[in-house]
Amino acid sequence: MSSNRAYGIIAEFTTPAAIMHAAEKIRDAGFTRWDVYTPFPVHGMDRAMGLKNSKVGWFSFFGGVTGYTTGMLMIWWMNAVNYPIVVGGKPMFSPFSAFPPSYELTILFGAFGALGGMLFLNRLPRLHHPLLKNRRFAKVTHDRYFLVIETSDPKYSEPGTVKLLEQAGSNHIEVVEE
Amino acid sequence: MATKANSAPLPTVPPELERIPLVGNQRDIGWISDRVVSITEGKPPLWWWLCFIPSVLCLGMLGFMLAYQITTGVGVWGNMHPVMWGWDIINFVWWIGIGHAGTLISAILFLLRQRWRTAVNRAAEAMTIFAVMCAGIYPALHVGRVWFDWWLFPIPNSNGPIWPQFRSPLMWDVFAVSTYFTVSVLFWYMGLIPDLAVMRDRAVGKVRQFLYGLFSLGWTGSNRHWSNYEKAYLLLAGLSTPLVLSVHSIVSLDFSVSQLPGWHTTIFPPYFVAGAIFSGFGMVLTLLVPLRKLCRLEDIITMRHIDIMCKVTLATGSIVGYAYAMEFFIAWYSGSAAEQFHFMNRALGPYQWGWLPMIICNVVIPQLFWFKWFRQNLLAVFIISIIVNVGMWFERFVIIVIGLHRDFLPSSWGYFRPTWVDICTYLGTFGLFFTLFLLFMRFLPMIAISEVKGVTPQSDPHHPLGGAKHEERIPQSEGGLTP
Numbered sequence: 013m014s015s016n017r018a019y020g021i022i023a024e025f026t027t028p029a030a031i032m033h034a035a036e037k038i039r040d041a042g043f044t045r046w047d048v049y050t051p052f053p054v055h056g057m058d059r060a061m062g063l064k065n066s067k068v069g070w071f072s073f074f075g076g077v078t079g080y081t082t083g084m085l086m087i088w089w090m091n092a093v094n095y096p097i098v099v100g101g102k103p104m105f106s107p108f109s110a111f112p113p114s115y116e117l118t119i120l121f122g123a124f125g126a127l128g129g130m131l132f133l134n135r136l137p138r139l140h141h142p143l144l145k146n147r148r149f150a151k152v153t154h155d156r157y158f159l160v161i162e163t164s165d166p167k168y169s170e171p172g173t174v175k176l177l178e179q180a181g182s183n184h185i186e187v188v189e190e
Numbered sequence: 191m192a193t194k195a196n197s198a199p200l201p202t203v204p205p206e207l208e209r210i211p212l213v214g215n216q217r218d219i220g221w222i223s224d225r226v227v228s229i230t231e232g233k234p235p236l237w238w239w240l241c242f243i244p245s246v247l248c249l250g251m252l253g254f255m256l257a258y259q260i261t262t263g264v265g266v267w268g269n270m271h272p273v274m275w276g277w278d279i280i281n282f283v284w285w286i287g288i289g290h291a292g293t294l295i296s297a298i299l300f301l302l303r304q305r306w307r308t309a310v311n312r313a314a315e316a317m318t319i320f321a322v323m324c325a326g327i328y329p330a331l332h333v334g335r336v337w338f339d340w341w342l343f344p345i346p347n348s349n350g351p352i353w354p355q356f357r358s359p360l361m362w363d364v365f366a367v368s369t370y371f372t373v374s375v376l377f378w379y380m381g382l383i384p385d386l387a388v389m390r391d392r393a394v395g396k397v398r399q400f401l402y403g404l405f406s407l408g409w410t411g412s413n414r415h416w417s418n419y420e421k422a423y424l425l426l427a428g429l430s431t432p433l434v435l436s437v438h439s440i441v442s443l444d445f446s447v448s449q450l451p452g453w454h455t456t457i458f459p460p461y462f463v464a465g466a467i468f469s470g471f472g473m474v475l476t477l478l479v480p481l482r483k484l485c486r487l488e489d490i491i492t493m494r495h496i497d498i499m500c501k502v503t504l505a506t507g508s509i510v511g512y513a514y515a516m517e518f519f520i521a522w523y524s525g526s527a528a529e530q531f532h533f534m535n536r537a538l539g540p541y542q543w544g545w546l547p548m549i550i551c552n553v554v555i556p557q558l559f560w561f562k563w564f565r566q567n568l569l570a571v572f573i574i575s576i577i578v579n580v581g582m583w584f585e586r587f588v589i590i591v592i593g594l595h596r597d598f599l600p601s602s603w604g605y606f607r608p609t610w611v612d613i614c615t616y617l618g619t620f621g622l623f624f625t626l627f628l629l630f631m632r633f634l635p636m637i638a639i640s641e642v643k644g645v646t647p648q649s650d651p652h653h654p655l656g657g658a659k660h661e662e663r664i665p666q667s668e669g670g671l672t673p
Contacts, residue, residue: 027657028649035413051219052384052644053416054651061413066421072429086344090353102357112362112440116369119433123373123426127380130422134415137407144410150391152411153384153640155220 023182034180075125083114214489248621273606285325291470292318297430308641461513468506472578507556551581
């Protein structure tokens with residue numbers, strides 16, 4: 013539509029049910045580089061888009077394991093190896109007294125894993141996104157629902173995709189520039 | 191809302207079983223972001239300044255008191271043999287207890303699928319963070335030589351290095367409280383990301399656009415992102431649940447691992463956690479009952495929400511009452527003369543004036559919440575919520591001061607009195623708390639916008655209000671609770 017390279021086509025919808033059915037259509041048409049943008053997580057959308065279970069759990073799990081191991085090894089090394097001090101005749105290292113700090117470190121590292129994993133998998137933070145320049149798209153955080161098909165999708169063709177989105181029931185379709 | 195299924199007619203719901211919507215007046219999802227973000231837009235109202243100026247003055251007083259204490263020494267406080275833990279530890283435990291409701295609401299109620307939590311979780315989480323900040327001041331300063339506080343952390347120092355002594359519950363406490371603070375901030379910030387994007391997309395000034403744009407990290411609301419986000423949120427809730435239970439348990443171990451009568455008991459961890467949630471809900475009600483009126487949030491924080499929070503207060507208050515009774519029973523049942531003396535001294539000794547308000551405020555008055563009239567009367571809820579926190583302050587006073595002032599040898603008995611520095615430092619922490627809270631509600635969304643949107647019927651793709659055609663599905667949720 014203009015000399016700039018197009019990023020993709022955005023199609024606006026006004027209800028969660030409408031965008032869910034549109035997503036099912038796009039999924040069944042075999043598109044791969046597309047996404048749905050909503051003001052809140054719409055339940056059932058992952059299935060409508062054909063998404064797999066999120067992998068954030070692994071980041072959190074390895075964070076937690078690291079935290080627990082770090083805690084136990086740190087306390088053992090500090091209090092029993094590097095500078096042992098007898099306190100009240102207690103053993104230099106006991107897994108029981110070392111447990112509470114290690115437990116807290118498990119949670120601490122696990123929480124960093126969850127947040128960090130989420131940001132990593134989502135490739136955030138990012139300071140620029142073609143969609144965020146679009147004025148109409150700003151309503152996505154308010155009360156509108158958008159379906160975006162990128163031009164890099166192998167099945168993308170401007171007239172064909174626009175027609176498909178029109179059939180899916182979108183009330184407004186436009187091309188967004190890079 | 192009546193729908194027709196193709197095959198069989200739907201059973202009609204009798205009116206008394208009709209679900210009460212979580213968001214009142216059938217507000218649509220755009221209204222939610224308009225209403226919540228408008229609190230931060232425009233000039234602050236008069237009442238905000240009337241609260242903010244005294245808070246800042248109190249904060250200044252706190253700064254002065256801390257500077258005086260650091261430059262002079264712990265002697266400016268009333269801590270004196272045999273009561274070596276005075277108002278510092280009372281206020282530490284009191285503030286950290288208040289912080290517990292935020293994590294309970296955001297984590298435990300999330301795992302329990304209590305969808306009403308969305309209306310109050312953001313403000314409660316902010317309250318948690320600020321309360322933990324107030325709490326953190328006391329252990330940092332009560333060591334006397336603040337400049338050696340870094341010895342609490344496993345950082346090599348020039349003396350060997352001598353490492354922290356991890357066999358002490360006080361070290362566990364350092365890890366518990368600092369983890370609690372960090373994870374609460376992470377959880378709070380993650381919840382804020384989509385809402386900061388809401389603020390970014392409607393920001394008018396350049397500064398607002400830049401700052402909200404920066405802190406929303408480029409959030410677009412992509413469903414691929416939401417998928418990871420929801421999983422991370424669930425994981426953080428799952429991690430925060432054992433965390434919140436462990437923090438006040440570890441705080442209670444500071445006491446119960448010692449040998450003192452009245453402290454050395456196994457009931458302490460659950461009893462402290464219940465008391466913490468009790469006081470936390472008291473503070474949530476104290477803050478939100480006036481704020482829902484002042485910020486016109488009655489359709490988001492409905493009377494139903496107030497009602498549920500009153501019931502949680504009643505339940506946890508009753509657990510606390512049970513723990514008080516059980517302590518007395520065990521003292522009698524143990525046959526230990528020292529235990530029995532301690533509890534007689536608690537109820538009838540020179541600090542009876544601290545024990546009686548504890549019982550009246552924590553055990554007797556919250557029982558009024560059995561009556562619907564009290565749960566529906568906002569003035570009564572507000573007053574009782576303050577009484578709850580007065581009572582919980584006296585509980586910590588009873589445990590610490592009465593626990594210490596008469597130990598095994600009558601020759602070392604004493605009587606603790608706070609000094610003016612104790613009192614002014616405590617008042618000053620209110621300044622810190624309210625300053626931060628008022629700034630929070632002016633600059634950040636006080637309600638979790640995207641989460642509240644997610645519990646409205648308009649957001650449910652299987653609900654007629656969410657655009658579902660009536661022949662598709664039977665509506666499964668109406669975004670409400672069974673009464």
